[in-house]
Amino acid sequence: MAAPDRLTTKDWLIRVAISTAVVAGIWGIGQGVQVGLIEYVQRIVLLCGINIILAVGLNLINGTTGQFSIGHAGFMAVGAYATAFCGVKLAPAVTAALGTGAIADGVVFNAALLVGALLAGVAGLAVGVPSLRLKGDYLAIVTLGFGEIIRLLFNNTKALGSATGYFGDNPAGLPPYTSFFWVYVWVVVVVLIVRNITFSQSGRSLIAIREDEIAAEAMATPTTRLKVTAFTVSAATAGIAGGLFAHMQSGIRPEDFKFEKSIDMIVMIIIGGLGSISGAVIGGIFLAVTLELMRDLQEYRLVLYALLLVVIMIVRPEGLLGTRELSPSMFKKKAGAK
Amino acid sequence: MSVLVLEKIEKIFGGLRAIGGVSFAVEPAQIFGLIGPNGAGKTTIFNVVTGVYRPDGGRVRFDGEDISGWPPAKVAARGIARTFQNIRLFRSMTVEQNVMVAGFRIHQAGLLSAVLRNQRYRDDEREFRRRAAELLDIFKLKELAGEPADSLPYGSQRRLEIARALMLSPKLLLLDEPAAGMNSQEAMELEKQIRFLRDELRLTVVLVEHNMSVVMAVCENIHVLDHGETIAEGPPAQVKEHPKVLAAYLGEESEEQAVADLEAVSRPLHERPEGPADG
Numbered sequence: 001m002a003a004p005d006r007l008t009t010k011d012w013l014i015r016v017a018i019s020t021a022v023v024a025g026i027w028g029i030g031q032g033v034q035v036g037l038i039e040y041v042q043r044i045v046l047l048c049g050i051n052i053i054l055a056v057g058l059n060l061i062n063g064t065t066g067q068f069s070i071g072h073a074g075f076m077a078v079g080a081y082a083t084a085f086c087g088v089k090l091a092p093a094v095t096a097a098l099g100t101g102a103i104a105d106g107v108v109f110n111a112a113l114l115v116g117a118l119l120a121g122v123a124g125l126a127v128g129v130p131s132l133r134l135k136g137d138y139l140a141i142v143t144l145g146f147g148e149i150i151r152l153l154f155n156n157t158k159a160l161g162s163a164t165g166y167f168g169d170n171p172a173g174l175p176p177y178t179s180f181f182w183v184y185v186w187v188v189v190v191v192l193i194v195r196n197i198t199f200s201q202s203g204r205s206l207i208a209i210r211e212d213e214i215a216a217e218a219m220a221t222p223t224t225r226l227k228v229t230a231f232t233v234s235a236a237t238a239g240i241a242g243g244l245f246a247h248m249q250s251g252i253r254p255e256d257f258k259f260e261k262s263i264d265m266i267v268m269i270i271i272g273g274l275g276s277i278s279g280a281v282i283g284g285i286f287l288a289v290t291l292e293l294m295r296d297l298q299e300y301r302l303v304l305y306a307l308l309l310v311v312i313m314i315v316r317p318e319g320l321l322g323t324r325e326l327s328p329s330m331f332k333k334k335a336g337a338k
Numbered sequence: 339m340s341v342l343v344l345e346k347i348e349k350i351f352g353g354l355r356a357i358g359g360v361s362f363a364v365e366p367a368q369i370f371g372l373i374g375p376n377g378a379g380k381t382t383i384f385n386v387v388t389g390v391y392r393p394d395g396g397r398v399r400f401d402g403e404d405i406s407g408w409p410p411a412k413v414a415a416r417g418i419a420r421t422f423q424n425i426r427l428f429r430s431m432t433v434e435q436n437v438m439v440a441g442f443r444i445h446q447a448g449l450l451s452a453v454l455r456n457q458r459y460r461d462d463e464r465e466f467r468r469r470a471a472e473l474l475d476i477f478k479l480k481e482l483a484g485e486p487a488d489s490l491p492y493g494s495q496r497r498l499e500i501a502r503a504l505m506l507s508p509k510l511l512l513l514d515e516p517a518a519g520m521n522s523q524e525a526m527e528l529e530k531q532i533r534f535l536r537d538e539l540r541l542t543v544v545l546v547e548h549n550m551s552v553v554m555a556v557c558e559n560i561h562v563l564d565h566g567e568t569i570a571e572g573p574p575a576q577v578k579e580h581p582k583v584l585a586a587y588l589g590e591e592s593e594e595q596a597v598a599d600l601e602a603v604s605r606p607l608h609e610r611p612e613g614p615a616d617g
Contacts, residue, residue, distance in 0.1 A: 005460050006457070007456065193453050200449075201447070202452055211428035211430060212427070217409070219414060219439055220411050220506055
């Protein structure tokens, strides 16, 4: 007798159909955005997408697992430099094979992004293995140091432009690969991966580690392995965001990845609600928009952050969504309660 | 062959000898009581057995294998499950999820399966739910499956901890004061459940408990500790009258008074006069 929840070929076909529809949808909206919005607003829309990736990825370790990383800008930097460098070196070979055009650009960009994610993930593994074997807040301290070390490393690497930044081999700077289409395809991919991890046995175990690590261990949970895995995935997603960020502009500078950037990410997930994926999405968008609105304030931004955080902690300490997720049933419940 | 053997276990905290050479053996399908006054070292022994503490001397054998100094997750995977004296549930998670977390034996699908949501992942999840539902049914928590664990009354939280521990399909279950905070009705229910674990599931149970009526009612063998040392061991009737136990455990001046007091508290609950008579 076939199990009632057997995955059939039909199910897979449906999945493929949905994926195709989503990709087509993103492409369509992208065309609309390109025609309908001025460049300034387009840029904010792209930043929203990059922030969503950053926030959702960071939330997996900070929110779901409860292990605080405060140096994620470092992984973003690794991803950004790796993607930019690989893209620049890869482009001639690929254009030789495929000619110039959107397809060649897409191949170069995504291959470079994957390298960026991989290297950021490896960096995450290297940071995570020694610091996550211990219980407690060691990760926060180690990631703080890592973020600074990485920035200083890029600051002093001549091949990557030192403090001036990396602009590729072309005087025009890095190619503008980052489009609405690619940003939001990656948003969907990252959100889907993080969601599927969160709502699985591994995700339950990660939450259990956050709630009570000793009890989780007593239930045979391989706590170190899971924490390191979550942290590595989180670092890799930050790497993707870094790569998308790099090709939004003509070049990347070490100062783009200062400690403030890590704080930005933490603010995103605290606003949205630690442990909630939809909260991280909302927080990411919120921060991209408010940062733009506060552009003239520059240095005072951090003061406003502090104020914003204090207000949130007083009014809604669990963030906008707490650990809950946005879903149709949530609204039904609310309507029923009234 | 004994399921659990402790050989001259020692544990020292700074200058304090919390356990000074304790040895005992627990036989298969036995309900084994570990009692003693506060600070006698009962929970420390649990922590040594489950790998939370590394013993400073002696050995722990489980099923013939030396498990001394193993990390807790490895001990749990080997077949020793436990509950905690101060309840350690995953508070924000639902009752069902709490149980599912311990489904280590069921867990086949790795991270990649979860990301792809493939067949293996689905089979896993179905098995998790089935087994969790079974356990919640045994412990009368089925109706509460969707509630957050910390919204449960105290007695139900204790039962949930046992259900969660059983999700590991252990051979040996260590219960650390399961009757603490239970009323007499709940405590009697607990006695039944502990017997059920042994009779139906063929589990070996080690019980640390202050509620003497529960201990005397369910345990076949009792090991008494005081200040980290063994002072008596034997069946309940024998331990109950052991002069050292009476002196240490009750701290009575006269032995006759102690015997009378211990008899009063160890009488089955339904025969007791009304009023509090906590062990």
